[in-house]
Amino acid sequence: xxxVQPLLCALGVLATAQxxxxxxxxxxxxxxTPKERAEDLLKLMTWEEKVGQLGGARRLFSRVDGKPxxxxxxxxxxxxxxNGQIGFGSQLNYASEVLPxxxxxxxxxxxxxxxxxxxxxxxxxxxxxxxAGGTLFPGTCAMGATWNIPLYREAVTAIRxxxxxxxxxxxxxxxxxxxRDPRNGRNGEMYGEDSYHVGEFATHYINTMQKKDENxxxxxxxxxxxxxxxQSSGGVNTASIYGGINHIFNELGAPYIRAFRDANxxxxxxxxxxxxxxPMPSNKYMLRKVLRGIMGxxxxxxxxxxxxxxxxxxxxxxxxxxxxxxxxxRAGLEHELNPAGTAVFPTLINSxxxxxxxxxxxxxxxAILEIKFATGTFDLPLPSVSELNKTxxxxxxxxxxxxxxxxxxxxxxxxxxxxLRANTTRIALLGPYADVLNSGSYAANNASExxxxxxxxxxxxxxLGANNxxxxxxxxxxxxxxxTSGIPDAVAAAKKAGIAVVVVGSGWSSDTTAVAINRTDGExxxxxxxxxxxxxQQLLDAVLDAGVPTILVLSGSQTFLLNDSSKRSRAILTxxxxxxxxxxxxxxxLFGDRRRARSPVAYDYFPSDEQxxxxxxxxxxxxxxxxxxxxxLRFGFGLSYTKFEFSAPAIARRDNTTVTATxxxxxxxxxxxxxxxxxxxxxxxxxxxxxxxxxxxFVKIELAPGESRQVSLSVPIHELGYFxxxxxxxxxxxxxxxxxxxxxxxDLLPYNITLA
Ligand SMILES: *[C@@H]1O[C@H](CO)[C@@H](O)[C@H](O)[C@H]1NC(C)=O
Ligand SMILES: *[C@@H]1O[C@H](CO)[C@@H](O)[C@H](O)[C@H]1NC(C)=O
Ligand SMILES: *[C@@H]1O[C@H](CO)[C@@H](O)[C@H](O)[C@H]1NC(C)=O
Ligand SMILES: *[C@@H]1O[C@H](CO)[C@@H](O)[C@H](O)[C@H]1NC(C)=O
Ligand SMILES: *[C@@H]1O[C@H](CO)[C@@H](O)[C@H](O)[C@H]1NC(C)=O
Ligand SMILES: *[C@@H]1O[C@H](CO)[C@@H](O)[C@H](O)[C@H]1NC(C)=O
Ligand SMILES: *[C@@H]1O[C@H](CO)[C@@H](O)[C@H](O)[C@H]1NC(C)=O
Ligand SMILES: *[C@@H]1O[C@H](CO)[C@@H](O)[C@H](O)[C@H]1NC(C)=O
Ligand SMILES: *[C@@H]1O[C@H](CO)[C@@H](O)[C@H](O)[C@H]1NC(C)=O
Ligand SMILES: *[C@@H]1O[C@H](CO)[C@@H](O)[C@H](O)[C@H]1NC(C)=O
Numbered sequence: 001x002x003x004v005q006p007l008l009c010a011l012g013v014l015a016t017a018q019x020x021x022x023x024x025x026x027x028x029x030x031x032x033t034p035k036e037r038a039e040d041l042l043k044l045m046t047w048e049e050k051v052g053q054l055g056g057a058r059r060l061f062s063r064v065d066g067k068p069x070x071x072x073x074x075x076x077x078x079x080x081x082x083n084g085q086i087g088f089g090s091q092l093n094y095a096s097e098v099l100p101x102x103x104x105x106x107x108x109x110x111x112x113x114x115x116x117x118x119x120x121x122x123x124x125x126x127x128x129x130x131x132a133g134g135t136l137f138p139g140t141c142a143m144g145a146t147w148n149i150p151l152y153r154e155a156v157t158a159i160r161x162x163x164x165x166x167x168x169x170x171x172x173x174x175x176x177x178x179x180r181d182p183r184n185g186r187n188g189e190m191y192g193e194d195s196y197h198v199g200e201f202a203t204h205y206i207n208t209m210q211k212k213d214e215n216x217x218x219x220x221x222x223x224x225x226x227x228x229x230x231q232s233s234g235g236v237n238t239a240s241i242y243g244g245i246n247h248i249f250n251e252l253g254a255p256y257i258r259a260f261r262d263a264n265x266x267x268x269x270x271x272x273x274x275x276x277x278x279p280m281p282s283n284k285y286m287l288r289k290v291l292r293g294i295m296g297x298x299x300x301x302x303x304x305x306x307x308x309x310x311x312x313x314x315x316x317x318x319x320x321x322x323x324x325x326x327x328x329x330r331a332g333l334e335h336e337l338n339p340a341g342t343a344v345f346p347t348l349i350n351s352x353x354x355x356x357x358x359x360x361x362x363x364x365x366x367a368i369l370e371i372k373f374a375t376g377t378f379d380l381p382l383p384s385v386s387e388l389n390k391t392x393x394x395x396x397x398x399x400x401x402x403x404x405x406x407x408x409x410x411x412x413x414x415x416x417x418x419x420l421r422a423n424t425t426r427i428a429l430l431g432p433y434a435d436v437l438n439s440g441s442y443a444a445n446n447a448s449e450x451x452x453x454x455x456x457x458x459x460x461x462x463x464l465g466a467n468n469x470x471x472x473x474x475x476x477x478x479x480x481x482x483x484t485s486g487i488p489d490a491v492a493a494a495k496k497a498g499i500a501v502v503v504v505g506s507g508w509s510s511d512t513t514a515v516a517i518n519r520t521d522g523e524x525x526x527x528x529x530x531x532x533x534x535x536x537q538q539l540l541d542a543v544l545d546a547g548v549p550t551i552l553v554l555s556g557s558q559t560f561l562l563n564d565s566s567k568r569s570r571a572i573l574t575x576x577x578x579x580x581x582x583x584x585x586x587x588x589x590l591f592g593d594r595r596r597a598r599s600p601v602a603y604d605y606f607p608s609d610e611q612x613x614x615x616x617x618x619x620x621x622x623x624x625x626x627x628x629x630x631x632x633l634r635f636g637f638g639l640s641y642t643k644f645e646f647s648a649p650a651i652a653r654r655d656n657t658t659v660t661a662t663x664x665x666x667x668x669x670x671x672x673x674x675x676x677x678x679x680x681x682x683x684x685x686x687x688x689x690x691x692x693x694x695x696x697x698f699v700k701i702e703l704a705p706g707e708s709r710q711v712s713l714s715v716p717i718h719e720l721g722y723f724x725x726x727x728x729x730x731x732x733x734x735x736x737x738x739x740x741x742x743x744x745x746x747d748l749l750p751y752n753i754t755l756a
Contacts, residue, residue: 027378028116030215034373038366044115047352049083050365051345056085056119058305058339061093061101068093068101078119079109081346084335084368085122085170088131091444095133095166095392096385102167103382120368120377125163125171126189126442127579134162135397139440139577140175141557142408144191145638147676148700149204155404156208158397160220165391167383169375170221171209172269174202176255177226180602183235185525188440188507188557188577193602194635195251196695199258206263217376218266224259226271226304227280227291228252235526240274245290246688248275249723253295260297266371267300270333272307279315281307282324287332294726300367302335303328308344322347329357334364398581405581407674409589410574411639412562417549417570419592419641420499427501428470428494428548429457431539432477433555434503440557440577441522454583456503456553456575463587470497479506479520479533487535487542494548501590502543502569504536505555507577521556530561537566544568553586562633592641592671603635603743604691636678636695636742642669642705646677649739651751659715659753661739665701666708674702675741679713680748681720684734688724693738696720713739717755732756 026032027041042050057078061068071089078086086105088098102121110116123130127137135158137143143152163171176198179187191198202224209220230252233239243252259265270280270287280286281303291297311317311324318324325344328336336345351357372378411418420427435457454462460469474490476483494500507521520527531537543550544565552569554560557577566572573589575582647664654660661679677700680693697713721730735755740748 027373030376030379034370035366037373037378038369041115041117041369042362042365045365047349047358047361049115049117050361051349051352052081052083053117053365053368054084054334054345054348054361055082055336055338055343056087056122057082058087058337059089060086060105061089061098063090063092068097070101070105075105077342082336082338082343083109083117083119085120087121087123087339091131091442093131095129095131096388098131099166099383099385099388106167106382116378117369118372118377120170120372120375121166121168122170122172123163123168124442125159125168125173126175127439127577128159128444129162129166129168129392130442130444131166132444134166134392134444135159135401136437136439136443136580137401138405138408138579138582139188139443139557140173140191141179141188142576142578142582143404144197144201145410145576146404146407146700147197147636147698148407148674149200151400151403151407152201153204153208154400156205158394158400160209160211162392162397163220165383165388168220169377170223170267170371172223172225173209174205174222175225176202176259177229177271178252178255181231181235182530182559183527184232184237185235185521185527185558186237186441186523187559188521189442189523192635194604194695195254196258197698199255200698202255203259203262206259206265210264210266213376215376215379217380218374221266221371221375223267223269223302224256224265225269226273227256227268228275228286229271229273232273235528237523237526238272240277243275245726246723248290249726253290256291256297257295260295265299266374267302267335267367268297269302269304269337270307272304272310274315279307279311279317281333282311282315282317282327282331284331290726292332300334300364300371301332303333303337305337305339308333308336322350326351326357329360329364334367401579402581402584405579405585406588408576409582409585410576410637411571411589411641412574412633412637413567413569413572414639415570417551418590420590422591424499424591425464426468426470426497427460427464427499428472428490428497429460429501429503430472430474430490430494430543431503431536431553432473432475432534433505434471434501434553435473436477436555437580437583438505438507438555438575438578439580440507443577454581456501456583456586459583459587460501460590462584463591474539475535477534481534484535484538487539490539491542491546491548494543494550495546498548500543500548500550501553502540502550503553503555504532504540505560505575506533506558507556521558527558530559532560540569541565551590604694606689607692608689634743636676636698637744637747638676638742640669640673640675642667642671642673644668644673644675644703644741646740646749649737649749649751651737651753653717653753653755654714656756657717659717659720659735659737659755660712661697661714661737661751662710662712663739663749664708664710665703667703667705670705672702672704674700676700677711677713678740678742679715680738680743681715682736683720683731684736684752686722686731687729688722690722693736693743695743720755 027037057074062071128134179190191201308328470493472490474486552572554574649663679697738748
């Protein structure tokens with residue numbers, strides 16, 4: 001791109017290309033370790049060059065007149081003071097348009113870099129690659145809802161290879177926050193509410209992404225995040241949380257501890273949250289003592305976007321932006337993520353005379369250089385558009401995506417109306433989310449752009465013929481809308497068809513219009529009243545009041561209150577954060593080609609939460625009166641079109657080291673189907689309060705009608721412990737176990753065992 005070169009020269013910052021650096025320098029030699037190479041390079045760097053590595057420009061490209069162009073402001077900042085990494089900017093740009101520009105930028109920058117230190121490309125990657133043109137997978141919560149680890153690994157492999165083809169060597173995932181607050185607009189980016197389930201998915205994500213190539217380079221580095229985040233004030237993503245050290249070690253921190261044990265995430269992002277009154281970006285105790293010291297995290301620690309300036313502008317724990325930068329550095333932050341404008345870390349250049357600061361900057365630079373060396377960023381050739389085109393949306397990736405989409409939809413209620421009869425030829429398809437591909441905040445999808453595959457409307461039209469699907473939105477997708485004028489038409493269509501599929505929800509994606517602004521789902525949004533935004537409940541109620549058999553389809557990742565009125569629906573499905581084949585998968589499920597199943601209200605509460613006081617009308621329950629702990633929909637729950645029966649479990653101890661639970665699962669229904677076998681436990685007596693039960697293993701199996709299979713789940717006894725003041729403790733004595741198809745009492749078979 002013509003603009004790059006003049007700008008580089010005009011800035012004059014990287015102008016003196018000293019080609020005199022001997023090409024045989026150790027750091028240029030791939031046979032040395034990343035650590036050795038980083039150490040060698042560090043010795044040659046000026047302070048300006050070092051500080052430059054501590055940040056980057058997140059939004060290198062804008063989208064102007066339907067095509068990508070360099071964002072000149074971002075470009076200038078990147079070249080001047082934030083030279084560590086780049087991000088792509090607008091998600092609406094196509095990958096094949098962006099790659100040549102990114103390559104050109106890389107070449108120009110390398111031509112002018114004294115030591116030849118390349119940028120590394122870092123992007124978010126939730127539903128797939130960050131810009132448009134890749135395979136659009138369902139969001140993380142939908143992946144978690146598959147409970148299918150082998151399938152998930154295939155999906156992550158596809159996402160990894162599409163990122164690699166685009167030159168992305170570092171992603172800002174996995175997100176291991178626990179979806180414990182139903183109001184949080186970001187729950188769709190999380191795997192779910194349970195720390196074991198989340199840790200399991202995240203560990204497989206990291207190991208798959210970071211798999212080494214044939215030359216020993218890490219394919220794509222990962223960022224485990226957001227350390228540490230849980231139930232925040234008001235359900236707001238950036239708000240404060242409580243969390244004592246036991247709670248952090250046993251719950252919020254458990255997926256990290258698991259991932260550090262079984263995988264090695266090369267970086268970690270610190271949360272926006274203030275934890276126990278200390279904002280995480282300046283939380284020296286949590287980062288240096290707990291994360292580094294006790295949990296043993298070895299990789300790079302980065303801030304979340306604009307979180308360091310927040311210490312000054314929002315939390316008021318710093319006197320100035322520079323003071324905020326110093327506090328963050330002292331707390332252990334090594335990299336500043338900064339999507340827009342000038343960052344704080346470049347001002348550290350004024351403090352390099354202070355030996356303590358200089359030492360910390362060196363540590364931080366080592367950390368990013370090691371990632372660059374480990375991922376082959378110095379050594380590997382730039383990716384080509386032709387290779388990119390071959391990789392993106394390959395037949396295999398699309399097939400994996402179809403399989404994931406089918407297993408990520410959860411059937412929550414069914415009176416036998418589903419599957420629809422084969423002779424169903426007409427349906428009324430109602431609701432504003434029926435014709436929206438609701439792919440969440442981080443998808444490269446403009447949801448009104450029909451290039452991106454199936455909305456539920458398009459998939460049903462393909463199946464039944466456009467004339468046989470009577471589509472009426474009925475009400476607006478905008479949460480602030482009060483317009484009910486479309487409801488009578490929608491009800492009339494329902495009566496005429498004799499059956500209605502009503503698709504309601506919240507969210508929608510990276511569109512920048514008023515619709516996106518007036519949403520309740522997505523990063524930065526909260527969903528305090530748990531109802532369907534806008535007039536959607538009114539639409540649903542009107543159709544149900546008319547007596548038309550109704551199938552309710554939920555769209556988006558929020559927890560919706562299904563009140564008694566909504567539960568009059570004959571069947572209820574939830575699609576969570578959708579991918580490009582979710583619409584097709586819904587059509588398949590409605591007509592019975594497929595099946596299966598989860599629900600987010602924490603099942604693993606503490607025994608003391610059982611009390612809650614008595615009133616004249618009954619007991620208080622949970623934080624949200626509508627979301628009872630004893631709800632029919634609990635964690636791990638999902639219905640099927642077939643029936644499974646579990647035999648009485650046998651739980652055996654082996655060699656005093658392992659507990660094995662064995663059960664025979666039989667498909668006693670008439671269809672092939674998949675079931676998730678789940679093992680829960682608690683030590684009968686503990687030193688500190690232990691949840692009423694805790695998931696400890698799961699596996700998903702497929703059975704043909706009449707088939708049965710013995711399933712064994714084994715857990716090392718050492719894993720049955722818990723932390724007290726950060727020390728691991730394993731009880732002896734009586735343990736309660738439960739094995740079954742969900743965390744509901746009626747779906748579980750209890751068994752006790754005494755462990756010596
Ligand atoms: C980089 O340098 C090479 C060789 O000096 C030159 O051919 C090429 O045009 C330069 N590229 C850019 C983008 O500056
Ligand atoms: C361009 O980059 C600047 C600085 O990062 C940012 O503030 C601005 O929003 C970007 N503009 C566009 C159109 O993306
Ligand atoms: C890559 O794909 C894009 C979009 O389909 C197309 O415009 C471009 O010509 C292709 N380029 C190559 C080199 O195959
Ligand atoms: C997708 O699922 C089908 C049916 O279970 C299976 O035969 C196929 O191998 C799967 N494909 C991939 C790529 O996992
Ligand atoms: C559709 O099939 C069911 C049996 O599966 C039958 O009871 C019903 O009458 C059929 N409806 C029509 C319109 O043919
Ligand atoms: C999204 O796509 C639609 C249809 O192509 C287009 O009208 C709209 O401008 C796009 N929105 C953005 C933010 O690009
Ligand atoms: C979006 O919400 C704002 C604030 O409630 C309101 O002023 C605006 O009219 C809404 N936009 C639309 C299109 O409803
Ligand atoms: C269900 O919720 C809607 C909207 O909040 C409310 O209007 C309706 O009365 C509720 N119905 C029942 C039966 O609780
Ligand atoms: C298991 O533990 C018991 C009690 O500590 C001990 O007597 C027994 O020898 C142990 N068995 C094995 C196989 O280690
Ligand atoms: C298991 O132990 C608990 C006490 O922790 C007891 O209440 C329960 O009845 C026992 N269950 C079985 C199946 O033995």
